[in-house]
Structures are given as C-alpha cells and as structure tokens.
Amino acid sequence: MKKSLNVLLLSILSILLLFGCSTAKQSGKFEGVGTGKHGEIKVAVTITDAKITNIEVIEQGENKGLSEPVYEDLKEAIIAQNSADVDVVSGASATSEGYLAAVKDAITKSGIKLVASKQTKTKKSELPTEQTFDVVIVGSGGAGLSAAIEAAKAGKSVAIVEKMPTVGGNTLISGGEMNAPGNWVQKNLGITGDSVEAYYNDTMKGGDNIGDPKLVHLMAEKALESAEWLRDDVHVEFLSDQLFQFGGHSFKRALIPKGHTGAELVSKLKAKAEELGVKIFLNVKAEELIQDANGRVTGVKATDKTKKEVTFLATNGVVLTTGGFGSNIEMRKQYNKEYDERYKSTDTVGTTGDGIVMAQKAGAALKNMEYIQTYPIANPKTGMISLLADTRFDGAILVNQEG
Known part of the structure; x- marks a missing residue:
C-alpha cells in the first residue's frame, strides 16, 4: 500500500513538473x-x-x-x-x-509558437468626421510648431494636421543650426562687428540678389529675437562655446543646438505646444483647402490613415507650413528639368509640396519655383544627409574617391 502511494505521488509530481515546464516554455x-x-x-x-x-x-x-x-x-x-x-x-x-x-x-x-489574434484594431480611437478650432496649421516642422505656440499663447484653440507618423518634418533631420547676428555666443567668444546689415548683405549676395529684399531684411532683423525666443521661451539648449561659419557668411554666427541636430528644437517645440494645449493629429493628410463664397479659407479637408475623410474647420484661419517639394521628383522636373531622377533628396519622404499645390488651387501665386536647393554632402545611394560633413565648417576638408 505504501509502495503504491509512493508511485502515485511520483506520478502526480511528474505530471506537475511536466505541466510546469510546458507553462514556462x-x-x-x-x-x-x-x-x-x-x-x-x-x-x-x-x-x-x-x-x-x-x-x-x-x-x-x-x-x-x-x-x-x-x-x-x-x-x-x-x-x-x-x-x-x-x-x-x-x-x-x-x-x-x-x-x-x-x-x-x-x-x-x-521557441514559442504564437497564434495570431483575429483582433486587428488598436486602442486608438477614430477621429471625428468634423472638428472646429480657431486656427488650423498644416505641417509640424519648426515653422508649424512655432506658429502653433504663438497662436495658443494668444488664447486660440489650435490644431496641427501632420500627414507623417511623427512631428518635425525637415527640421527634425536637419543640423538645426541658426544664423543670428550679434548673438550671445559671439559675445562669449569675443566676436565683434557683426550686424543685421552684414547678415542681410551676406544673404543677398549668397543668393545672387534674387531674394526678395523685404523678406530677407525681415529675416535678418528678427533672427536674434527668434533665437532668444527659442532659448528663453521654448528652452532650446544651444552650445555656449561654439559657432559655425557657413559658406557665404562673413562672420561665425550660426548657433548650434545641443546634440548638433534639429531633434533638440523639435522635442522642445513639441513639448511647449502640448503644454499650451495644442492638438496634434498625426497620420492625417491635408488634401484641400475649404473656401467660402468670398474665397476666404475656412478650413481643411483631410484623410486619416484609413483613408476616411475628416474636416478641420478654422474660425480664424489656416496656416500652411508644409515646406518644399524636394522628395517629389515629378514636381521638381516640372519647375526645373535639371533635378530629375538622377538626384536623391536629403529631405524627409514627406516633403512633396502638398501645401504648395493646395494653395495654388485656392488662388495663390507661385514665385521662384525653379530655385531648388541641394545639399552637397549625402549618401549617394539613399540621399540621406551626412551631418559629419559639418566638420568642414571647423576647417576640415572633404576629399572624394579620386582624391
């Protein structure tokens, strides 16, 4: 009897061990x-x-x-x-x-065999088919986030519509440097003599005097104020002991963000926008500007990632900050046949000129479309920007395969 009981206990223990091993696996x-x-x-x-x-x-x-x-x-x-x-x-x-x-x-x-679930929907809720804000901004790069912050600080309800899965646009993948004459780092380094007028003259000359003088002057006049706003209000960290001197500039005046990329700017701008209550809608592509009988833009028609149509009405206005069209080969060729399929793009894949097309359909006039900027240092296979090339601004030289 005792022997039978022991055998029974051993059998139960073996089963439990087997069950335990199976569960662990x-x-x-x-x-x-x-x-x-x-x-x-x-x-x-x-x-x-x-x-x-x-x-x-x-x-x-x-x-x-x-x-x-x-x-x-x-x-x-x-x-x-x-x-x-x-x-x-x-x-x-x-x-x-x-x-x-x-x-x-x-x-x-x-080593575990998973059985795929029939559940395909994630926890994210669907967008309402129509929403109303004071201001609707299309694009979430540096310009879009800055516009959103200023509108929100003015007491407006603000929505940002972004077709990509992340905010940041080209600002995110850029070096993030910012030219500002008379900045605080110049003072730290003992650099004197720089001025708004010098920056204006450098910019006009570097652009073969094609730029709009009024706009270039505005940029030169507001550059330092903008940099100080980023530093003091948005809390972007800039290096305190180093500046870049880009080609065509007569002074070292380019502020460098922490980490040497635009990620510092975008992360801080996004945090500030969210702090002020800005609503950011990712994976939502603006398709068309809505206009009233008088031609005034009153909103944006868009599609979410399921291709469902959604509408964003704007009581005060729509701001387009969608950037250029460097990743749209057909649009590049339309305005400058030189930049065809042979050229890769250092832009994000989302830089396809959507805002330009929407604005044009709403009656906007286009200007200087043939002047397309290229960046000389990139991966020749992918077009991805090479930030290592910034070392040339510290006096390094770049050598190609032929020396």
Whole structure:
C-alpha cells in the first residue's frame, strides 16, 4: 500500500513538473536584434502564455523624435495581432523594418509558437468626421510648431494636421543650426562687428540678389529675437562655446543646438505646444483647402490613415507650413528639368509640396519655383544627409574617391 502511494505521488509530481515546464516554455522575456536606418535596434519581447504582452526598446541609434511614435504604433499593432507580421509605418520604413526584424528575432529565439489574434484594431480611437478650432496649421516642422505656440499663447484653440507618423518634418533631420547676428555666443567668444546689415548683405549676395529684399531684411532683423525666443521661451539648449561659419557668411554666427541636430528644437517645440494645449493629429493628410463664397479659407479637408475623410474647420484661419517639394521628383522636373531622377533628396519622404499645390488651387501665386536647393554632402545611394560633413565648417576638408 505504501509502495503504491509512493508511485502515485511520483506520478502526480511528474505530471506537475511536466505541466510546469510546458507553462514556462510559453512565457518569458526574450531579446532580439534588427538593423534600422542608423544601425542596430535591440528589443526585449515579453511573452505570457504564448501571447506578446510587452515590447521594450533596449538599444537603438535611430532619430529619437522620429522613432518613438513609430515604435509605439508598431508595438500596439503587434500586441493586438499577436504577430510581428504587420505593415511598416509609412514614411519610416527603414526604422520600422529594423524594429520588426528585432521583434521577429526575439520570437524565434523564444521557441514559442504564437497564434495570431483575429483582433486587428488598436486602442486608438477614430477621429471625428468634423472638428472646429480657431486656427488650423498644416505641417509640424519648426515653422508649424512655432506658429502653433504663438497662436495658443494668444488664447486660440489650435490644431496641427501632420500627414507623417511623427512631428518635425525637415527640421527634425536637419543640423538645426541658426544664423543670428550679434548673438550671445559671439559675445562669449569675443566676436565683434557683426550686424543685421552684414547678415542681410551676406544673404543677398549668397543668393545672387534674387531674394526678395523685404523678406530677407525681415529675416535678418528678427533672427536674434527668434533665437532668444527659442532659448528663453521654448528652452532650446544651444552650445555656449561654439559657432559655425557657413559658406557665404562673413562672420561665425550660426548657433548650434545641443546634440548638433534639429531633434533638440523639435522635442522642445513639441513639448511647449502640448503644454499650451495644442492638438496634434498625426497620420492625417491635408488634401484641400475649404473656401467660402468670398474665397476666404475656412478650413481643411483631410484623410486619416484609413483613408476616411475628416474636416478641420478654422474660425480664424489656416496656416500652411508644409515646406518644399524636394522628395517629389515629378514636381521638381516640372519647375526645373535639371533635378530629375538622377538626384536623391536629403529631405524627409514627406516633403512633396502638398501645401504648395493646395494653395495654388485656392488662388495663390507661385514665385521662384525653379530655385531648388541641394545639399552637397549625402549618401549617394539613399540621399540621406551626412551631418559629419559639418566638420568642414571647423576647417576640415572633404576629399572624394579620386582624391
């Protein structure tokens, strides 16, 4: 009897151990690695009872302002579907692919077979078909965020409509340097003699005197005030002991943001805008300006990422800050045939001239469209800007493959 009882207990213990091992195999935290636009992305994927419950990014070299919302969108989709076989985020494909590859690597290493969920919707709520604000701003780069902050400080309700999955536009991927004559860093370095007039003359000469004198003068006059606003109101950190002297400038006058990229500007501008109650709508593409019987612009028709039509009415006005069209090859060729498919673009993929087209349809006149700026230092295969090239402003020389 005692022997039979022992055998029974051993059998039960064996079953419990087997059950425990089986459960353990269905749960755990596993690391994976993928390659993004700027190097390796390492993640930790938590799996509980064969379901993905969390994804953490442990290491990554992607642009922080661009990558964080991309990771969040992908994380939601992966957890909802219990699978890494989800679509990449439009406008951030390289970062998306690296993240997804890292998650898939972690799943493979876990040895756990996941069953894809039928759930496809994420927790994000759908946009109302119509909303009304005092001011609607199209585009969320440096200009759009600045306009939003000023409108909100004036007591207006403000919406920013942005077609990309992240804010920042070209400002985010730029070096972020800002020319300002008579700035505080010049004083720190003992640089004297710079002036608004010197900056104006440099700018006009550098642009072959094609620029509009009134606009160039306005830029020169307001440059220092704008830089001080960024420093004091928005809390952008600029280096205190270094300036750039860009080509065509007679003085070292370009302020350099912390980190040497526009990410410092965008992160602080976004934080300030949100602090003031600005509503930012990502993955929403403005399609058309709404006009009343007198031709006054009263809002924007847009589409969300599901292609559903949404309307943003503006009681006080619409501000277009959508940038240029460097990533729109057909539009480039329309205005300057030289810049065809042979040229890559250092712009973001979202820089396609949408605002220009919308404004033109609403009756705006276009000017100087053939003058398209190019940046000489970029990856020849991808067109991605090379910020390492900024070393030339410190006296370095650049040498091509032929020496």
